[in-house]
Amino acid sequence: MKRRNTAAKQTILDILQASRSVPLSQEDIEQKVAGKMNRVTVYRVLNSFYEDGYIHKILADDGKYYFAICLNCREDDHHHDHFHFRCLNCQKVECLQEEVKVQLPGGYRQESVNCLITGYCPECA
């Protein structure tokens, strides 16, 4: 299926670009595009970006998905293996520099990581 460029995609892409290291939830994005497009479209656009590898998707322990533009990712070599942090007070989620390095027991093969630290950010601590 060939993708097409649309206003909806561009709008969401711009929003994600403007929030490079702070992953946004579906909800966050919906609010920013309120009125401009349907919430179903937001789902579908985010999913297509994710499928295409343009963004990464974090499931936080609040049960919500957060999306962020891929940094340091080349076409075929994604690096989504950094830690994320979620503040219990202000709810903000962000990407941490530190990479996840695990020594898996023999025989295990790693495909992806979803690592989240929960706590309080400097502003809220």
Next chain:
Amino acid sequence: MKRRNTAAKQTILDILQASRSVPLSQEDIEQKVAGKMNRVTVYRVLNSFYEDGYIHKILADDGKYYFAICLNCREDDHHHDHFHFRCLNCQKVECLQEEVKVQLPGGYRQESVNCLITGYCPECA
């Protein structure tokens, strides 16, 4: 609120005991107690265990919660900070030995971790 010991709690506790290092999903547990109790009770029992710190709760990237008895946990000193692994093929989730160690940037305070590695287990790889 004082807790009471009930058959439902004992049944679920036994199931979790029998699956110490393999966290079970709500669904898994429901199947094991099918007929014996209502699914709402399963939710409530698991939540009470979690609130009381008897079990830990992992949100996997399949969007489901998994529950496991706390290992190496003393009353007031929980250690849930190990990695978990989920197999993309057989769906099994398990606790890994390795602890999560992150160097948080200055000012950040860590409360809990939810770290999941996804991939293929030895049986499925």
Next chain:
DNA sequence: TTTGTTAATGCAATTGAATTGCAATAATAA
């Protein structure tokens, strides 16, 4: 043992996010 309090349970109803179906719209290749 009996009784009173209230935690725990089952059932039905509700919530709420995510998904799906389908018709209308619009991007893009021919």
Next chain:
DNA sequence: TTATTATTGCAATTCAATTGCATTAACAAA
């Protein structure tokens, strides 16, 4: 300019999780 089909909006649906409430039963106190 036209044909194809990806995209979108809207309504409806799905499904897990949660809530309200009446009933049941654990357990502390008499």
